[in-house]
Amino acid sequence: MKKILVSGCLYGWSCRYDDGNVTCEDPRFLRWKAEGRLVPVCPEVFGGLPTPRPDSQRIGGKVIACTGEDVTDQYEAGAQEALRLAKENDVAFAIMKEDSPSCGSEFIYDGTFTDTKIKGQGRASQLLLESGFKVFNENRIDEAEKLLRNA
Numbered sequence: 001m002k003k004i005l006v007s008g009c010l011y012g013w014s015c016r017y018d019d020g021n022v023t024c025e026d027p028r029f030l031r032w033k034a035e036g037r038l039v040p041v042c043p044e045v046f047g048g049l050p051t052p053r054p055d056s057q058r059i060g061g062k063v064i065a066c067t068g069e070d071v072t073d074q075y076e077a078g079a080q081e082a083l084r085l086a087k088e089n090d091v092a093f094a095i096m097k098e099d100s101p102s103c104g105s106e107f108i109y110d111g112t113f114t115d116t117k118i119k120g121q122g123r124a125s126q127l128l129l130e131s132g133f134k135v136f137n138e139n140r141i142d143e144a145e146k147l148l149r150n151a
């Protein structure tokens, strides 16, 4: 059975920076979860950050918290852990939460903390893509399902 790497918050973990979650309720996602196909990862928590934690954004090659703290190393560690899990489970692809500085695959916030999005990738999704894994977000389950059918 082909596995799928997924963001922990979509899976139902309360691991977001604000201690909330954004559980994906798409019936296909829920079916995959019931089948035991999903491999959840929260790159930020797996990289050593607590929940809740300060909002952070990518700025150039770094990730900086709204407090000014440089959290690049933790984001990098979390991205490496996501890649390790993807490889270990030989996942077909990943479904990662959009807009996150770790998990975004199409958009992220622009580093100004003014609620402005730009095209870009979070560090974990960037590393997965660079390593050859396809990354979808929660709005692209249709495409993911099609790919899984052909996997």
Ligand code: SF4
Pocket (backbone or CB within 6 Å): 007, 008, 009, 010, 015, 016, 017, 041, 042, 043, 044, 045, 097, 100, 102, 103
């Ligand atoms: Fe969700 Fe990813 Fe943020 Fe963790 S790092 S809370 S999995 S978006």
